[in-house]
Amino acid sequence: MPTSFFTHPQTDFRSAQYTAIISDLHLSEAEPVNKRFPLWKKFKTRQFFFDDVFETFLKHIEEKAQGATVELVLNGDIFDFDSVMALPDEPTFHVNWLERHRGLFPRPERSRFKIEKILKDHEEFMRALRGFIMRGNRAVFVIGNHDLELHFPSVQQEIIRSMQLPDDKKELVRFVEWFYISNQDTLIEHGNQYDPYCMCEDPINPYVRGYNYISLKLPFGNLACRYISNGMGFFNPHVDTNYIMTLSEYVKFFLKYMWKAQPGLILTWFWGSMATLVHAFVDRLAAPIRNPLRIEDRVSIIADKANAEERMVREMKELFVAPAASQPMLLTRELWLDRAFIVFIAFFLIFELMTFVRSVYELSFYWAFIPLFLLLPFFLFYSKSVTSLVSSYKEPDDRILAMASAITKVKRIVYGHTHHTRHEIIGSVEHLNSGCWSPAFLDVECTKPIDQKTFVWISPSDTPTRQAELMRFLDGKSEVINPMARG
Template structure:
């Protein structure tokens, strides 16, 4: 058997529980809690090894989803603004610590699993992703560590339970990173110091993906933010509105518009503050990483250089991401139609331009603008794994982030895998679990450098409409 065994899971998206009878925010419902299944999976891997084997559970990012927590304490121990009451607390150390405490309170079995693993002499490593980047604050990390230690009954040694801000690496064996830095919708400008100063307090410099979830998707409760059902065509959005909003008191268009404006304002505010006051001596974080893993500093800088610059440097992409470009074009077309109606021009021109010219202009614009989005970006992740394999000696490279489980051989000796997701994703018609998820990547390193990489799903096979549906038909994302 192997001497070192690694169990990698990612994108659990644990949050506080909300139950609504009408299906609003179904992704936060108690019906989708999987803590018992997670415990059984970890226990099975614990048992499947020799007594002298060491199991490392690597929680590879987006384990918690801070963006989904909209609750506010009452009374609050600190000032809470109007936007926070509507969209959730700001991403500061004390408020994020409170959010994590609330999430953990709804998942005692999950924390107990980690505690048992540490108590049995194994190791737990949490690599921060984009939706749980608030763990960067030491106070928030302390909440997590203290919760696990409370289960154990004493403080867990720092080498058996810790949080990594970037990656986990064992030379010659494994490299694990969440992968959001290769996605310009989710990458942080300064991933290892992702904060800015406002009113004397550090705030997390949220990405496009974070802000979209907080201000839009988190308040459009009939969309599942863990899947792709929120990426629709214009006709698709109209159908969605008729089905869920037309005869209710909830607003889709207003929520989208206000959320887009607030997300855009937040992005511009963060970009401006980081531009005026970037972190001082940022390279110290890279040097600390090099020292911690005994990697040449130039190699660490080469790894860091692989990241994608965030979308905040691409004004058109920002505008398009929130559909503001299409809104502007639609408004101009409406104004053009009204102008033609009142203008002294031939009737055929009044009719033909709105009915043929404007639709043609719309399709030409859509073609020129391109279709690069979160779904197309996920197809390129293995290329970054290739680059990493050329920089550090490893046998297995594991990412998360895309929610799409896959395994690709990079060479005779190196394998890349994506650890998929445990987030609530279901078949839309029967509300059954989507097949093939609740994933894990098991890496076993034995004598003479032999390395076995296995991508699996901790789900029973239930033939039916959900099981027959290919994952590629509705690929989940972030």
């Protein structure tokens, strides 16, 4: 069974004066410009890369630290493996039909190819990170839901190799499974473990075994991105309102942008939704690879890298929510398959009724429209009554915050994942969310950016404990945003 690449972390990771936390960069391959349909995945084109901004940001936080070592925590979804559609020219493995149309499966050799493609298209980003490390700073990668494939040691090794670090500097880069404790005062998690649609069922044992291969069990959200979003390139997956709409909004969107580019959109959506549903349940039934003789070793390794105690790893795992894949009807509603099945059944029953009536009376099939129109108000009422729980998830609730604080013995918790900035006091816990850097736009034309470029900055204060600020990086400078409020 694969193990993590770093098993002997340096003790200096346990202390930090200055910590910068960013999340949800969603680095992926560069999408070639579609000359016929230029809006197709426009948000993924090189035009919206921010690698140069990231380099300026790193230099800025070094200046803020006034020469002291900076701990950079890349808090999940730094890489977006799910949106990579590139295929190797001469693959050493079999690429099936589904992979050719929706991206490679999460297996070691395939995931390594994907990270190679991402890193090649983001050479400036990696050069900036290399320079940051070479100047004596540290970087911690927290694994999120869209970069679950960082669990593979070969993927971690490829990231280290691409930075071309000398041996003594490689120890300044660390990968942690799902949480990290900075300076014994701040718990840092991506936060997907409390989202039923995006949680990794078992980050201690994330691998499942297939026939002659090892794979990762992906959450429902990842599968939806692969099988649905990858085939519907006018929807930006980084903004919920771009793909979670009402029926009338979908119709207007289709007529405005997609009827020429994707006249068969309904079929694309249907088979993508069915593939998502089937894959989610197949993965749900797959048992993780567990070696009873290595469980305690795994827990010990994870604890060491997270600057935690072994009991914290076990107790933090108990806070995970149940995966959405355990509720079949919930997933069918999220995928709109329930509405598709209702329409199919209605057409089938009306067809059977008309066939029976026509065997007795000579009637035109146009009479079938009468029951259809009668049923339409009930269908619309049902559609409006169904709300998506995907968009309703915001942050872990008060109970999880309080329990995580008690388990890890900290009073500050930082999340990512939701793409929404937060800074508040809930009970006795200071709660922050670092927002996102992803190419998020409110429109298909990519003229209305949600250009956050936000981060959490933790620095020494006049008191014995460090202080945390939620900041935005803009034009080479940073400013405090969203002042803390009592909750």
